[in-house]
Amino acid sequence: MTKQLNLHLVAENKIPLLNNLINNKIDYLTSIKKAISESDYLSIYELLDSARFNEKIRHWQHADPNYFLSNMTETIQPELAEFLVPKLLAYLQIYFPFFFFREVKTGVYEILFGRWPSARTFGILDVIRIEFIFNDPVINELRDFMDDPSFVQNRDDQLKELHRANRIYAGKPGIVSEQSMQENQTEILRLQKTQAVLELEQEQIEKHFGSFSHFLEQAGHLYVDYLNFLNKEN
Amino acid sequence: MANQDNSFAQLAIFQQHLDLDSSRVAALSHALKRFLSAQNPVDNIRTIRDLMQVQLQFGPLAEFAPLFRFDDGFWLSELFIKLLSFKDNDFFSTLDGQNKLSVGLRSRILPNFEFIFVPAAIAAGGFYLQEANLQIRILYFDICHQRLFIEPNGLLALFTSEIGQGLSTRQLGLTIQTLNDLAEVLLEDQFVLDLNLIQMENDAQLEINKADLPVAVSDKLFILAQANQVDIVALDDGFLLNLNSSLKLYFTEVVDRIGHAQWRFRVSDKDDSETFLSVLLKYAWFRNWYWDNIQDLQIAYRDEFFLG
Numbered sequence: 001m002t003k004q005l006n007l008h009l010v011a012e013n014k015i016p017l018l019n020n021l022i023n024n025k026i027d028y029l030t031s032i033k034k035a036i037s038e039s040d041y042l043s044i045y046e047l048l049d050s051a052r053f054n055e056k057i058r059h060w061q062h063a064d065p066n067y068f069l070s071n072m073t074e075t076i077q078p079e080l081a082e083f084l085v086p087k088l089l090a091y092l093q094i095y096f097p098f099f100f101f102r103e104v105k106t107g108v109y110e111i112l113f114g115r116w117p118s119a120r121t122f123g124i125l126d127v128i129r130i131e132f133i134f135n136d137p138v139i140n141e142l143r144d145f146m147d148d149p150s151f152v153q154n155r156d157d158q159l160k161e162l163h164r165a166n167r168i169y170a171g172k173p174g175i176v177s178e179q180s181m182q183e184n185q186t187e188i189l190r191l192q193k194t195q196a197v198l199e200l201e202q203e204q205i206e207k208h209f210g211s212f213s214h215f216l217e218q219a220g221h222l223y224v225d226y227l228n229f230l231n232k233e234n
Numbered sequence: 235m236a237n238q239d240n241s242f243a244q245l246a247i248f249q250q251h252l253d254l255d256s257s258r259v260a261a262l263s264h265a266l267k268r269f270l271s272a273q274n275p276v277d278n279i280r281t282i283r284d285l286m287q288v289q290l291q292f293g294p295l296a297e298f299a300p301l302f303r304f305d306d307g308f309w310l311s312e313l314f315i316k317l318l319s320f321k322d323n324d325f326f327s328t329l330d331g332q333n334k335l336s337v338g339l340r341s342r343i344l345p346n347f348e349f350i351f352v353p354a355a356i357a358a359g360g361f362y363l364q365e366a367n368l369q370i371r372i373l374y375f376d377i378c379h380q381r382l383f384i385e386p387n388g389l390l391a392l393f394t395s396e397i398g399q400g401l402s403t404r405q406l407g408l409t410i411q412t413l414n415d416l417a418e419v420l421l422e423d424q425f426v427l428d429l430n431l432i433q434m435e436n437d438a439q440l441e442i443n444k445a446d447l448p449v450a451v452s453d454k455l456f457i458l459a460q461a462n463q464v465d466i467v468a469l470d471d472g473f474l475l476n477l478n479s480s481l482k483l484y485f486t487e488v489v490d491r492i493g494h495a496q497w498r499f500r501v502s503d504k505d506d507s508e509t510f511l512s513v514l515l516k517y518a519w520f521r522n523w524y525w526d527n528i529q530d531l532q533i534a535y536r537d538e539f540f541l542g
Contacts (some may be wrong), residue, residue, distance in 0.1 A: 079449050117456045117468040184448070196460035 026067040036080075041087055042230045044080075048073065048128060056224050057231070081127035084107065086125055093225055096219070098204035101125055101157030114204065118197050120135065130223040139216075144210040145198040155195060162188050248338040258292040274425045275317055282313040283377050285471050304337070307351030310361060310375065311339045314416060325408065338366055346397045349541040351375070354540055366391055373413070374539045382420055383428040384413070386511075390431070391490045393515055403516070410434070410509055430535050431510040436502040440510055443532045445494040447487070451527045453484070472497070475520075480504045483513055483520075499533070 028047065035043035046053040048070050054063030073080060085107075092099055099122070101109040109125040111132065123134040144151040162184045169177040169184070209215035220223070250478040265285035286306050300419040308328070315326050325343060338348040349372070351361040360376030362385075370392045374383045393396050393406060410432045417427050431440060455473065459466040465476040473485030482502045487495040501510050509531070514521045524531055 021306060115461070115467045117466060119468060120326055142335065189453055192457045196457045200460060221305070 002017060025069060025072060028066075028175050029072065032073065036083065041084065042227060042234060043086065045130070045230075047225060052223070053227070057227050077128055078105075081107030081109075085127050087230075088125075088130065088226065092125075092228060097163070097167070097208065098201075107198075113201055114197075116197070116200055118193055130226050131217050134219075140200050142198060142205075143216075146202050155191060159188060159191055196198060255298040259296060259298060262291070269312075269316075272316075274422075275320055275419045278313060278316050279377065279380075279420075279423050282309050282396075285309055286365045286377070304335075305519040306353075307361065308335075308337050310351045310377065311337070311349075313377075313414055314339065317419045318415055319411065320419050322413045323412055325412040336431075339363070341409075343405050344401070345531050349414075354539070356539065358539065360539070362540075364388075368392065368395055368397075370395070370541065374536070380420075380423060381427075382538075383539055384430040384432055385540050386430045386533050386535050387538075389407070389511060390514060390521075393511070394521070405453060406512060406515055410511060428536055431514070431533060434506050434509055436500075436506055438500065440499040440532070440533045441496050442499070443534045444530055445490075445496050447495065447497045447530055451530050454527070455523055458519050458523050462517075464517075477513065477517065481508055481513070482493075483510075 032044060032047045034040075035047060035080075046057075047065070047066070050070075051063040052066040054060040082103075085101075089101060092101075096112055100112040100115055100119075102108045102112060106126065109127060111122040111125055111134075112119050113122045120138055121135065122138055123132060124132075126133055166181050166184050166188075169181040205212055205215045209218060236394055238488045241492045262285065265281065267276065269281040269285055272281045289306065289309075311326070311328050315328065317417070318325060325341050326339045326349075327341065328335055328337070328339060328466075338350040340348050348366040349363050350366045351363055354360045354362050354374060354376075359378065360374055360377065360381065362371040363375060364371040364376075368391075370388050370479070371385050372388045372392060373385060374381070376382075393401065413432055414429065414434055417425075417429055420427065452473065456466055459475060467474040469486060471488070472484065475483040475485070477483055480503050484500040484502065485497065486500070487497045491496050499510055501508050502515055514524060
C-alpha cells in the first residue's frame with residue numbers, strides 16, 4: 001500500500017518536468033515555424049543544430065547540443081531542404097559556379113561538376129548540414145590529375161602504348177588484328193574522354209580557386225562561409 | 235551539164251535548209267525576245283522554258299548551227315542571272331574576260347571558278363550546275379518540274395578544294411547569300427527547294443541520314459571541342475557548342491515511339507546569316523570530325539537526284 005502511494009507521488013512530481021519538456025518542444029517547434037514563415041534562414045540553421053552553430057559561428061567553446069529537439073524535424077527534413085535550397089544554390093552559383101545540382105529525390109541534391117557531356121557526379125549536397133559530401137574515388141582522381149605528375153605520365157604512356165600497338169596491328173591485316181585495333185580504339189577514346197573531363201575540371205578549379213587544395217579547403221568551409229554570408233545579409 | 239544540174243539540186247536543198255533554219259531562228263528569236271522583256275520571275279522562268287522547248291522541238295539547225303553555240307545550259311545560266319537581278323544580285327555573269335558571252339556562269343567574287351549546267355543522266359531529267367574544271371556538282375535544277383536541290387557534299391568539297399580553301403569568309407558568305415537569293419525568287423514560282431546546309435534561318439534543322447548515332451561519335455565531338463577550347467554543353471536532348479559569343483551549334487536528338495534517335499544540327503546566330511556550311515568551313519576541327527564520321531553524320535539530302 002505504502003509502495004503504491006510512493007509511486008503515485010513520484011508520478012505526480014513528474015508533471016512539472018514533463019510540462020517543461022513538452023513546453024520546450026512546443027517552443028522549439030514554434031520557433032522553427034516562425035523562422036520558416038519569416039524566411040529567417042540563419043535562425044533555421046541555428047535551430048537545426050545549435051551546438052554546431054554556436055561553436056562555428058559564435059565561436060563558443062562548449063556549446064550544448066539540441067539534438068533532442070531538432071530530431072523532431074527529421075521527418076520534415078526533405079521538404080525543409082527544398083525550402084532552404086534555392087537560397088543556398090544562389091550562393092553556390094557565385095562561389096562554386098562550376099557545380100550544378102540535380103534533385104534526385106525530395107530534398108536530395110546530386111552535385112554535377114560542369115555542364116559538359118560526361119560531366120561527373122561529385123557526390124551529394126547536404127542542404128540541412130550545408131555540406132558537400134564528395135564521392136571519394138571521383139575527387140581523388142581529380143586530385144591525382146592535378147597534383148600528381150606520375151598520374152598524368154601514366155595516362156600518357158598508356159595512350160602512347162595503345163597507339164603504338166594499333167600501328168603494329170595496322171601492318172598485319174586480319175580479323176584478330178582488326179578486333180584488337182577496335183578494342184584499343186575504344187580504350188583510347190575512353191582515356192581521351194576521361195582526360196578531357198579532368199582537364200575541364202582542372203581549368204575550373206584553377207580559375208576559381210588557384211589550386212586543388214584551396215578548393216577542397218573552401219569546400220570544407222561551406223557551413224561557416226554560407227552562414228556568415230547570411231549573417232551579413234541580415 | 236549533169237554535174238551542173240547536181241550542184242543546183244544541192245543548192246536547192248541548201249536553200250530549203252536556210253528557209254527551215256530561218257523559221258526556227260525566227261521562233262528562237264521571238265522566244266528570246268519574250269524572255270528579255272519578261273518583267274517578273276514567273277514570266278522569266280516560263281519564257282526560258284518555252285525557249286528551251288523551241289530548241290528541243292526544232293532539233294539542231296541544219297546550216298546555221300555553227301553560229302549558235304548556246305545550248306540549254308546557256309539559257310539556264312541566263313535565267314539564273316535574270317532571276318538574281320530581282321534581288322539586285324549581280325553575282326553571276328556569262329561574260330568572259332573579253333566581255334563576250336560564254337557558256338558558263340562566272341563571278342568576280344569567285345574568279346577561279348566557272349559553273350556550267352550539264353544534263354542529269356537520271357530518269358527525272360533536269361540539270362546539274364557544276365564547277366567546270368573540278369567537275370563538282372553543287373546543285374540540281376529542273377525547270378520543268380520546278381525543283382532546286384543543293385548537293386551538300388559538293389558545296390563542301392568545292393570550298394575545301396585547293397582553290398576553295400583560299401576563299402575569304404566574305405566570298406563564301408556572298409556565294410551562300412546568292413544561292414539563298416535565287417531560292418527566294420524561285421519560291422515565287424512554287425519551286426520545290428532543298429537548300430540543305432546553306433539555310434540561314436536559325437530554326438532550320440538539318441537531320442542526319444541515319445538514326446541512332448554511335449556514342450563514340452559524340453564522344454569524339456566532346457574530346458575535339460575540349461581540345462579546341464570550344465565550350466560544349468550537355469543538353470537533355472544532346473549538345474550545344476558555343477562556337478563564339480554569337481554563334482551556337484545545336485546537335486540534338488528526337489527519340490521516336492520505338493526508341494530510335496533521330497539526330498539533327500541547328501545553327502543559331504544573331505543575324506540569321508550563318509549556315510551549317512559556314513560552320514564547317516570556319517572550324518577545321520569540326521569539319522574533320524564531320525568528314526571522318528560522314529557515314530554516321532551525313533546530312534539527309536535528295537541523294538536520289540545526285541546518282542552517278
